[in-house]
Amino acid sequence: MDINLVALEAKQAGKKANGPKRPVKPTKPAKKTKKAVVFFEVEILCAKTKDKLCFLDKVDPNATIGEIKAMFHKSHPQWYPARQSIRLDPKGKSLKDEDILQNLPVGTTATLYFRDLGAQISWVTVFLTEYGGPLLLYLMFYFRVPFIYNTKYDFTTSKHWVVHLACMCHSFHYVKRLLETLFVHRFSHGTMPLRNIFKNCTYYWGFSAWMAYYINHPLYTPPAYGEQQVQLALIIFLFCQIGNFSIHIALRNLRPPGSKTRKIPYPTKNPFTWLFLLVSCPNYTYEVGSWVGFTVMTQCLPVAFFTLVGFIQMMIWAKGKHRSYLKEFRDYPRLRSPILPFML
Amino acid sequence: MAAPAAKGTSRTAQNDVASIKKKGPGALATAYLVIYNVVMTAGWLVIAIGLVRAYLSKGSYHGLYYSIERPLKFFQTGALLEILHCAVGIVPSSVVLTGFQVMSRVFLTWAVTHSVREVQNEDSVLLFVVAWTVTEIIRYSFYTFSLLNHLPYLIKWARYTLFIVLYPMGVTGELLTIYAALPYVQKTGLYSVTLPNKYNFSFDYYTFLILVMVSYIPLFPQLYFHMMRQRKKVLASGEEHQKSN
Numbered sequence: 001m002d003i004n005l006v007a008l009e010a011k012q013a014g015k016k017a018n019g020p021k022r023p024v025k026p027t028k029p030a031k032k033t034k035k036a037v038v039f040f041e042v043e044i045l046c047a048k049t050k051d052k053l054c055f056l057d058k059v060d061p062n063a064t065i066g067e068i069k070a071m072f073h074k075s076h077p078q079w080y081p082a083r084q085s086i087r088l089d090p091k092g093k094s095l096k097d098e099d100i101l102q103n104l105p106v107g108t109t110a111t112l113y114f115r116d117l118g119a120q121i122s123w124v125t126v127f128l129t130e131y132g133g134p135l136l137l138y139l140m141f142y143f144r145v146p147f148i149y150n151t152k153y154d155f156t157t158s159k160h161w162v163v164h165l166a167c168m169c170h171s172f173h174y175v176k177r178l179l180e181t182l183f184v185h186r187f188s189h190g191t192m193p194l195r196n197i198f199k200n201c202t203y204y205w206g207f208s209a210w211m212a213y214y215i216n217h218p219l220y221t222p223p224a225y226g227e228q229q230v231q232l233a234l235i236i237f238l239f240c241q242i243g244n245f246s247i248h249i250a251l252r253n254l255r256p257p258g259s260k261t262r263k264i265p266y267p268t269k270n271p272f273t274w275l276f277l278l279v280s281c282p283n284y285t286y287e288v289g290s291w292v293g294f295t296v297m298t299q300c301l302p303v304a305f306f307t308l309v310g311f312i313q314m315m316i317w318a319k320g321k322h323r324s325y326l327k328e329f330r331d332y333p334r335l336r337s338p339i340l341p342f343m344l
Numbered sequence: 345m346a347a348p349a350a351k352g353t354s355r356t357a358q359n360d361v362a363s364i365k366k367k368g369p370g371a372l373a374t375a376y377l378v379i380y381n382v383v384m385t386a387g388w389l390v391i392a393i394g395l396v397r398a399y400l401s402k403g404s405y406h407g408l409y410y411s412i413e414r415p416l417k418f419f420q421t422g423a424l425l426e427i428l429h430c431a432v433g434i435v436p437s438s439v440v441l442t443g444f445q446v447m448s449r450v451f452l453t454w455a456v457t458h459s460v461r462e463v464q465n466e467d468s469v470l471l472f473v474v475a476w477t478v479t480e481i482i483r484y485s486f487y488t489f490s491l492l493n494h495l496p497y498l499i500k501w502a503r504y505t506l507f508i509v510l511y512p513m514g515v516t517g518e519l520l521t522i523y524a525a526l527p528y529v530q531k532t533g534l535y536s537v538t539l540p541n542k543y544n545f546s547f548d549y550y551t552f553l554i555l556v557m558v559s560y561i562p563l564f565p566q567l568y569f570h571m572m573r574q575r576k577k578v579l580a581s582g583e584e585h586q587k588s589n
Contacts, residue, residue, distance in 0.1 A: 214546070
């Protein structure tokens with residue numbers, strides 16, 4: 001391809017500059033042969049208006065996009081690196097931080113385009129906030145904090161033992177998520193757009209308050225099939241929680257610390273990971289399973305709605321992930337479905 | 345929200361862009377859409393004529409709803425097909441946006457006006473029915489002519505101008521109707537579910553209707569000003585084309 005030839009020529013031009021050797025001056029001490037480096041020039045234009053935003057000269061050809069972002073940030077302090085999208089083409093895909101300047105299809109004067117991604121917030125911050133809310137809110141309903149139910153019920157406890165069990169399960173679920181966010185997950189991107197936190201929190205906080213209201217209500221009706229129903233539901237819930245955790249650990253181990261490598265996940269010795277044989281995103285499968293368990297346990301329609309909405313969202317994500325696996329890896333196992341074995 | 349002109353306009357603006365960019369739906373789809381839009385135009389004309397005749401024979405504009413109740417329900421509900429058109433791709437509009445707009449109309453027709461018999465005599469019903477009728481006649485004839493590539497400037501002008509009056513008129517009628525329905529809904533507990541019950545669920549239709557009314561506050565200005573912007577765009581370029589017509 002022509003562009004690669006240009007890059008190759010640029011490299012060779014760099015090498016040719018080594019040619020003429022400088023005459024040795026006797027007064028100089030032991031001289032190290034110095035390799036002349038062809039520095040790049042980088043101009044950064046606004047992707048929308050094509051305005052020249054920044055001109056960097058004497059850029060090391062081995063500089064990464066990440067380093068260029070840092071340099072751009074110096075001249076424009078309001079655009080910290082996380083909110084910069086740097087591309088070769090105004091409408092093209094963002095370049096990765098690890099991409100090296102001289103490996104890109106650019107001449108020694110590179111023109112890059114900048115797009116502002118908007119205020120960013122770290123994934124960790126978002127996750128902690130969106131999971132902390134449901135944990136606390138549910139407990140407020142469980143303890144029947146004033147102004148939720150009729151005053152005569154303030155700070156009372158439910159007489160149904162399934163309500164206590166449900167509180168434990170719900171709380172366990174979100175504590176697990178918080179701990180996984182802090183200690184297990186390895187994120188590809190550091191940040192996401194700020195508006196996401198409002199969207200996500202509304203969803204998680206809203207639904208958990210809605211569910212908690214009914215489960216902890218003084219007029220709550222326990223499951224129709226009693227103990228058996230609750231026990232079965234608890235088994236499903238715990239099984240899926242362990243499964244979900246196993247998948248998270250397996251995915252973490254796929255990726256060495258600090259790296260952003262991408263590999264096909266495979267089943268490990270842990271039987272819970274054998275679901276990888278049938279499904280691309282077993283973590284989502286187990287997550288849906290957990291909530292189905294919680295629905296059966298509480299026999300509460302709002303919980304069923306939450307499960308359904310969550311399932312639809314995770315199905316969309318799973319399909320996307322499955323498609324990108326298929327695109328990225330030619331030897332991706334054909335037996336796998338995105339989220340439900342043989343079905344979806 | 346059942347915004348009369350707004351619904352169609354954003355779809356039409358997209359249609360306009362589509363006719364410039366792509367070749368549009370195939371021949372069979374176009375034939376079907378022409379038939380659909382002609383039928384809808386005719387249907388809303390029937391409603392318009394029904395209203396006029398009832399007014400003339402009664403001598404007043406109270407209680408005209410009953411004279412057009414059936415065709416109103418039929419043709420307004422028929423608009424649900426438009427969601428399908430977007431989903432299938434023969435109309436280049438957003439399924440979500442179209443769905444929202446059609447469902448809000450259907451909601452007002454069935455879940456409010458049909459369900460709460462006591463409001464059917466209200467004048468506010470006539471207010472939104474008239475707004476809807478005029479809007480839909482213009483909108484569907486606009487689509488018909490557009491599909492046949494023969495759009496008279498008058499129709500385009502009407503589509504993008506009359507909304508200035510019809511939209512607020514329709515919104516007023518809708519809000520007043522919902523407001524009128526509130527006491528009856530509260531009294532009878534219509535469509536409401538209370539605790540305790542087997543599925544641990546409750547729904548208060550009265551509160552829901554109030555929330556619907558409140559939702560008009562952020563939505564109406566956004567849609568209205570979107571329409572204004574569309575108007576500037578479409579009619580500005582229309583003046584240039586008019587000369588070639």
